[in-house]
Amino acid sequence: MMRLPAPAKLNLFLYITGRRPDGYHNLQTLFQFVDFGDELGFEEADELTLSPALPGVEPENNLIIKAARLLQAHTGCTRGARIHLTKRLPMGGGLGGGSSDAATTLVGLNRLWRLGLGNDELAALGLQLGADVPVFVHGRAAFAEGVGDIFSDAAPPEPWYLVMNPGVEVSTPAIFTDPDLPRNSPVLSLEQHLNSPWQNDCEALVKKRHPEVAKLLSWLLEYAPSRMTGTGACIFGTFDSREAAEKALKNAPDGAFGFVARGCNRSPLLTALDAL
Template sequence: MIRLPAPAKLNLFLYITGRRDNGYHDLQTLFQFVDFGDELSFEEADELTLSPALPGVATDNNLIIKAARLLQSHTGCTRGARIRLTKRLPMGGGLGGGSSDAATALVGLNRLWQLNVPADELATLGLQLGADVPVFVHGRAAFAEGVGDIFTDAAPPEPWYLVLNPGVEVATAAIFTDPDLPRNSPVLSLEQRLSLPWQNDCEALVKKRHPEVAKLLSWLLEYAPSRMTGTGACIFGTFDSREAAENTLKKAPDGTFGFVARGCNQSPLLTALDAL
């Protein structure tokens, strides 16, 4: 059996710099991993199976199964696997859970089936599953540009984060098609971005559409510099110590799902893979 993490990511900043004729958006964002997320285990089997099923997601539509079948098709592999998912990340939370699961499936099955597909090739395959999948395969904190497909390795600080889920699911497509989404942030270099205050161009719109996000973010800002990640709904605060982040989590409004994690410029997936 192979057991591998599928870590969450945070968008430390997110700027929308334009919109293309095909509807896709140009952006600039800084991805960093955290040492918390889902987990997948893989065992050799005659057929390809996944358990448990996710509520509201047909097995054929699950990105893990799609990733497995894509890898089979790409390599001609006919072997099967029994895949088990331990799901910890909320769906539609902006933490990249589905994309991370898909990336870990590609990486894990590549190892289980001894296919030896290079990481760059796996990342290109992953792009067929979602724009964020390649950064999870690549496994390094990265400054992403274009439509999120041009990566430059980055090394931001690795603080402690408190990540909170407001309990709503935000549809990414709805945010990117909303006419009120800002689309005119200037294109700057990574050095320029790092030297300026960070923000998320989607945050104001999501707060307007989802008051729960606005309310929880307002609360967290009382304790630490805080922003929304991706297109939401999850938010995160930055802390100097684990203790400070955990103490703030204890004060969170009743019923709020949250976790404390360390920022990682090398993905826990790569670290676990190196240890196999």
């Protein structure tokens, strides 16, 4: 079985710069991968199957199966595959787990089925599944604009992170339709952002709607500069060493759980593919 990582991402900053006539939002964000995430296994089969099933998600609604079906339809491929998912990332946590799973599926099945599609073509397919999927296919830290679909390579520092999950699921549509969401952040260049303090425009609203996020973030801020990623609910603190991050994790409040990981400007997915 070919095993490939589906790494988590962090939004190192997230600014909402306006609302478009179609209801979507223009934003500016900086994506970086971490060396922790889900894992997918692929092997040839007559049918297309996924195991285990995710609680509350019908297989055909899972982004993994959707990605596989999309690749079959695009290429006319009639092969199947057994896909095994090792799920480590929380759903609705802002870590991009579903999008990363979809991207790894596109890349993995392209390799397994020997289709020969390039990354640009796979990324274009991925965009049909979600705005974040092309970034995971591309596999490099990126400054994203538009609705998150226009991106350019970036090289932020690669510190250690402590990522904490408050145990609540945040609805992204609910956040983006809330009238209290700030929508007027100035449009800046990446260089301007890199030389300014970073923040997440969704954070204050999520903390208001989900006190669990506010409480855990207040705790983590005692140890390191910390923010929310995406539309939440996960938060992250930035540390100079693994040891410092692990020490903070040992002091986490009862009921809270998280992981320590290194920031990666080159996705662990690309590293795994190099080794095949």
